[in-house]
Amino acid sequence: MAQVGRSVATLRVAGVDLVPDEVSELLGIQPTHAQRKGQPSRSGMHLATFGLWRLEARNREPENVNGQVEELLSQVTSKLEVWRVLGRRFEVDLFCGWFMNESNEGLDISPANLLALGERGIQLSLDIYAPTTAE
Template sequence: MTDPNNCYAYFAVYDDDLDPSAVSAELGITPTRAWRKGDRDSRHRERRTGKWSLYSRVERTAALDEHLKDVLLQMDANSSAFAAVSHRLGGTMQLVGNFNDIGAGLRVSKTIVSRLAFYGLRLDLDTYYLYSDSRECTG
């Protein structure tokens, strides 16, 4: 039996001088993850840049486009502030798909493309096909 796909998406801004609390105040929302340059990660390594990010609230087994739509929905709640921050700090929409199933893909409507453009977002798509013959029953 194949494991379910594991997908997620998030909006992020990165900057060496990023003050996560100032970004949160401007956007009026608490980030899912945030840190300053120099903060330590879980392995005690120093962060090379500051980051503020807002993740999808959708279950990770949902399709990648559902994650994208959820992040945009959250951004739409304060669209002018998110657009300003994104344009100023070079916002990114990060999409990650860990696929165990053949045929997984992403279809983006014109409306979604327009919304990404409104926010001035870069789109970073990372997909990984995790299938392995050695993990599957070939019986």
């Protein structure tokens, strides 16, 4: 089986009453992107209906989701109590986008990374993109 062609990964914390600066203080890092509820969108076409804090890993080609998990978790606090507090108040996930070049590609997530995500209560959210065919 071939390796997935490209991967993106983003640690996300979201909630109606989320204040990005509070999340930054708890996690010990500024986000790649943040928004507060009621804030105009980037396009200015609508107002945000919830708060969002995002930290993006470098895109990898070919995929290296294990490297992306390690990159993200190495930048934020390892204190599990902080993660429990965040998980009680907000939705916390690791969004991964996997972009295939062929119809049968795969990847592995290490037990250490699965454990690290689980200990922190970080849900794994996957979008898997099939290769496009030229018409």
